[in-house]
Amino acid sequence: MRKLLLPFSFIFRVIVLIRNIFYKLNIIKSTKLNAAVISVGNISVGGTGKTPLVEYIAKKLLNKGKFIAIVTKGYKRIHDDIQVAEFNYKDEEHKLTSEHFGDESLNLLENLSGTSSGRGLLVVSDDKRSGAKLADRKFKPDVIIIDDAFQHRKLRRDLDIVVLNHNYKGNMLPAGNLREPVRSLKRADIIIINHKFEETIIKKVKFLNVAECKYVLDSYRDYNNNQPESAINNCTAFCGIGDHVSFHNMLEVNNIEVKHFIKYSDHYNYRAADISAIIKGFKESESDYILTTQKDFVKLKYTDYKSQDFKVINDFIENYPVYYAKIFVEFTKNENILDYRISELLNE
Structure with missing residues (x-):
């Protein structure tokens, strides 16, 4: 049935390609922040495992004593205002609600609270650029991690990470699940293949910096x-x-x-x-x-x-x-690539 939508997928593909060309030629400009920016995203709809990777990277940075901010959209939350919460926030007044923050945001907040080193805060904003600019200007973190931001090119990033699973090929939306053509992976600094709980067989990704992980x-x-x-x-x-x-x-x-x-x-x-x-x-x-x-x-x-x-x-x-x-996430191949790029980002 989705094959009937192929003409619309072609139109969407052309729009995405033109948009990417405009960014590449700097016709559309990206905002540069003072903090280092890490983007974790994908090229398809559905659960590839971006948010657990955000948590994994955040813990690495916190263990290095860094002050981080995580910016996320808070999908399907009822309220659309910008929300900010520090890690380890004591919710005595019941301000942390799924209606205001969304499920993935609260999941991150729970798992990252209690970390002994580093500082962190969560920013939930429908407009990720606005949320990131607020965090950068008001709180001045060392690193800002943007969840689901590969297509969000309004923000310039210092490290672009894309998470894939076995469904990363096919047609563009709406006939398929791709948000961008596979060729867009060339824009990524690191590709992480997430096998989740099973040993998936994924056709070799023709890219230099590829790591693999699974859920435990x-x-x-x-x-x-x-x-x-x-x-x-x-x-x-x-x-x-x-x-x-x-x-x-x-x-x-x-x-x-x-x-x-x-x-x-x-x-x-x-x-x-x-x-x-x-x-x-x-x-x-x-x-x-x-x-x-x-x-x-x-x-x-x-x-x-x-x-x-x-x-x-x-x-x-x-x-x-x-x-x-x-x-939790466990790397099975080439975790050193991620470690190296993070150290490089922090000038270690």
Whole structure:
């Protein structure tokens, strides 16, 4: 059916190519910031694993004692104003909500808080250039990391990183999933192939600086950050991410029987009716646990307490055996390329 959209994909491809030429010829200018800028992006829609890479790079910089700012769009959040939160912020007034920050932003904030060295802050802005300029002018960080910024060429970057998975080829939008032609990869400084939880076979990328990584399951955690008392053998699972198949595969690889699986659209805003459907599937399938991703869990955990759905959602994550999979990124090939480019960026 998507083949009918090929003429529109051709038009989109031409528009993207012309735009890139204008940037290359400096007809359209990029803004240069005082801080060093690292962009982490991709060339396709869907979950390639950009945000876990942002977290990985942020931890490297924090461990070096750097002051960093992460700028992200906060996809599917309800409010569109600029939000700023420091790492380790104590949310005593319940200002951190998924409605204001978005799920991936809060995921980053949770995982990067508690770092003993370095300083960091999170800036959520629909306009990434505005968010980055605010961070640069007002807070003066050493490094600004822009999440999902390969196409966001309004900002000049000092290190351009592109994350790929096995779906990085095909047609341009809307007939396919590509946001840019594959040839645009020549613009990247580093390409990182993310295998996630499986050994994917990817046709050789004709590029000099290519590294590879995968996801590793750390543990399952609940609302109080506790691990389950017994091994998880079966579950009802749900997720609202770009690549729900990878989450399902992760559960199977770890020998968990998925008795019931519910998939939602990426960055899904859960409502009381959705929670009722998950609980119904959990009970009818006679599962022992309910599992989800950390991105989905923070979406639920940080639901605005003023929301009409808050009571149902809060009761669900506090009183049912709901756990999220905490994962981390592990490099399997050429991590030294990334280390070298970061050291070069910092003049080490």
